Amino acid sequence: MHFEFNIEGGDFSKAGFASSQLKKILKQLVGDHKIVKRTVVALYEAEVNVVAHAYSGKVLIDIDTDKIIIKVKDKGPGIEDIQLAMQEGYSTASEKVREMGFGAGMGLSNIKNNSDDFKIESEVGVGTKLTIIANLKTE
Amino acid sequence: MESRVFHHALKIQKEQCIGCSHCMHVCPTEAIRVRDGKAELFENRCIDCGECFRVCPVNAIIIEQDDFNKIFQYKYRVALLPAVLIGQFPEDVKASQIYNVLLDLGFTDVYEVEHAVDVLQNAMQNYAKRNEDKKPLISSFCPAVIRLIQVKFPAMVDHIILLHPPLDISALYYKQKLIGQGVDESDIGIFYVTPCAAKIAAVKSPVGEDKSPINGVINMDFIFNKVYAGVRKGDFSQNDDSFKENLSPEATVWSLTNGEADVMKGRCLAIDGVHNVMDFLEKIENEEIKDVDFLELRACDESCAGGVLTTTNRFLTVERLRKRARFLSDNKEKRSPNDMINYTQFINQGIELGKIKPRSMMKLDEDMAEAMRKMRRVKEIMKCLPKVDCGACGAPNCQTLAEDIVQERAVINHCIFIQRIFEKKGIIEWEQSYEIMKEIWGNDKLNRKC
Numbered sequence: 092m093h094f095e096f097n098i099e100g101g102d103f104s105k106a107g108f109a110s111s112q113l114k115k116i117l118k119q120l121v122g123d124h125k126i127v128k129r130t131v132v133a134l135y136e137a138e139v140n141v142v143a144h145a146y147s148g149k150v151l152i153d154i155d156t157d158k159i160i161i162k163v164k165d166k167g168p169g170i171e172d173i174q175l176a177m178q179e180g181y182s183t184a185s186e187k188v189r190e191m192g193f194g195a196g197m198g199l200s201n202i203k204n205n206s207d208d209f210k211i212e213s214e215v216g217v218g219t220k221l222t223i224i225a226n227l228k229t230e
Numbered sequence: 231m232e233s234r235v236f237h238h239a240l241k242i243q244k245e246q247c248i249g250c251s252h253c254m255h256v257c258p259t260e261a262i263r264v265r266d267g268k269a270e271l272f273e274n275r276c277i278d279c280g281e282c283f284r285v286c287p288v289n290a291i292i293i294e295q296d297d298f299n300k301i302f303q304y305k306y307r308v309a310l311l312p313a314v315l316i317g318q319f320p321e322d323v324k325a326s327q328i329y330n331v332l333l334d335l336g337f338t339d340v341y342e343v344e345h346a347v348d349v350l351q352n353a354m355q356n357y358a359k360r361n362e363d364k365k366p367l368i369s370s371f372c373p374a375v376i377r378l379i380q381v382k383f384p385a386m387v388d389h390i391i392l393l394h395p396p397l398d399i400s401a402l403y404y405k406q407k408l409i410g411q412g413v414d415e416s417d418i419g420i421f422y423v424t425p426c427a428a429k430i431a432a433v434k435s436p437v438g439e440d441k442s443p444i445n446g447v448i449n450m451d452f453i454f455n456k457v458y459a460g461v462r463k464g465d466f467s468q469n470d471d472s473f474k475e476n477l478s479p480e481a482t483v484w485s486l487t488n489g490e491a492d493v494m495k496g497r498c499l500a501i502d503g504v505h506n507v508m509d510f511l512e513k514i515e516n517e518e519i520k521d522v523d524f525l526e527l528r529a530c531d532e533s534c535a536g537g538v539l540t541t542t543n544r545f546l547t548v549e550r551l552r553k554r555a556r557f558l559s560d561n562k563e564k565r566s567p568n569d570m571i572n573y574t575q576f577i578n579q580g581i582e583l584g585k586i587k588p589r590s591m592m593k594l595d596e597d598m599a600e601a602m603r604k605m606r607r608v609k610e611i612m613k614c615l616p617k618v619d620c621g622a623c624g625a626p627n628c629q630t631l632a633e634d635i636v637q638e639r640a641v642i643n644h645c646i647f648i649q650r651i652f653e654k655k656g657i658i659e660w661e662q663s664y665e666i667m668k669e670i671w672g673n674d675k676l677n678r679k680c
Contacts, residue, residue: 227598
């Protein structure tokens, strides 16, 4: 099943919309609530990243009986040094964003920790694309 | 082993029900439908919060209590009271008067459950230290919240503090105390005066244990009327002169909002009102809100002061209890020591709750491929439905109707908008629409002289 959501850069009031929708969907489909939680947390972090850093973004979700594939693509500044950005605590978030309680530099590593497979591609000046995969164990 | 059928204290009396659907619209877990002009309850979705009971205009929803005379089956009849019972009365009615009337009614012992707070508080602090990895810890105080988490937030069950609430601890203590005085256990009847339906369900169908130590439950509104009548008469045959306040100030306000959050360590938050609790749990579950150590979650607005079986305005109850707590804090010399402290060791042996299991009712099907097929159908059906959530189909909103349709509990022409569309297309006749509405709303509503 395929779902799509848009994310608007800078609009923190709506950050979390896609992850909340995903949660509703997964709770109706998946029995293992730990997988549901992990996946939703990963998407929430990715959403906040787009809102905090990019101009706009798109969430593409594909759910199958064996896995959930989430792609988060944004138009934005891109990431210069991905390895550095993946480090816990490293952040380029603006003062304004930090004042709102975001941008602690845990986002990307948290996404990775909450997914079974994680891929990040970025082009400076163009944007960033994350792929988050959750494997569904067959019960 | 917890049974698969859940006891609910809330019962819909079909004869009284006028099928007005007020309850259906306020139910936080979409557990109510209207069929044949009557409200129907999906038992495994109900969390006993009592929101339906509050809005019913004809008192068709009742909270099933034990027969008061059941107390006389026991030689020792213990009334366990929540502090909010004292808060139901105007200030000129003294706690000692309330106790005396209860003794007159037939109880042999009267005891406030919040005495347990002095013991529980330490156990909770220790539990928090031992379970750093389970933060945010969620209090086990409110049984409606526990059921809400089991049904709607299954990923959060591991965060619930597995310690008995004050009610159970007080019951354990009082039983043990009487046994220590040589009383036979079978002669002891422990009765709880409840401010809400959820506490009844917790006694009759406990979560995380096999059997509750409480023998019966009596509704607070019933006791309030009895006690108030007795207080006004003013002559007490049984005068319990030994009465002395021995609740601590923290214990007095424990069941009010912030009662727990104020004394727990770290970053503690108190949320009351079932919809506020749900909104907050959504954010906690998504980890949108992080670094919280302790959560006090209560289903009723103003916590137990706003319980569905209370009589007095919740803010006045809060006012009285806060005043009482201030008095107890300023007049320590007037307080006698809490005897329960002497039983700490005994209580700690039985204070832990068993594992609480999720019982999510949200899945569309056990088989994921089938669940996905159903979800696709829900999506298709939602494209046809008007999304005005009028409830004329007998379900609380369009989404719920769509889900009921794929679960074969409803059909699409239950929707009045679809009926009009189908009539225009010639798929159904108006007589059929009329019959459908009669099936949902009953003969009465469709057979009126207009």
